[in-house]
Amino acid sequence: MIRVLIVDDQPLVRTGLRAILRPEYGFEVAGECDDGVSVAEAVERLRPAVVVMDVRMPGMSGAEATRRLRRQPDAPPVLVLTTYDDDETLSSALRAGAAGFVLKDSPPEEIHRAVAAIAAGGAWLDPAVSGRVLAAYRASAPPSADEERHLAVLTPREREVLRLIAHGGSNPDIAAGLGVTEATIKTHIGSILAKLHLRDRSAAIVFAFDHGVVAPQRG
DSSP, X not given: OEEEEEEOSOHHHHHHHHHHSXXXXXXXXXXXXXXXXXXXXHHHHHOOSEEEEESOOSSSOHHHHHHHHTTSTTOOOEEEEEOTTOHHHHHHHHHHTOOXXXXXXXOHHHHHHHHHHHHTTOOEEOTTTHHHHHHHHHHTSOOOHHHHHHGGGSOXXXXXXXXXXXXXXXXXXXXXXXTSOHHHHHHHHHHHHHHHTOOSHHHHHHHHHHTTSSOOOOO
């Protein structure tokens, strides 16, 4: 059972998500927040496996709430909820450390897959908007000449792991696909982050799209 904290200022959205993330589908809603300010305390108290968070909220945005949450030891990953035309705000959430994003009007099955992928240590970038969002992300931080050279320092296996991460693969899925242990995949990911001077898995995904390891679909 995947424990989820829902963060959204709209009661109707929270009700809809609670209806989607039901126990019969493998999810338990541990609690709800109606603003970004209360997220850190709720996470400390409820210990969710995933935080599903609206990107736009009064008082404190989802990006700022994510940034503050990621400072906590053992903070759970954040899946950001968005609308179709919120590219700039979404790119801010990625910079803050969100593990992925999904459209609010996605089918329930898509939201199930997104939450499960994030909980398993993977990432989720909704293909309908990923191309535009990543473009907005990079527009605010264009790659340096040093960064362009970094890809060459990865081994062929590390490049393959990076590609699978960018496609949303979890550590167990990647390990099974490559015929190695999950511990080996964790070692590869640690090496990738260190060699590329990246903060986390989300930054590795952005790097993979930026440098042609994978290509985003264009929304």
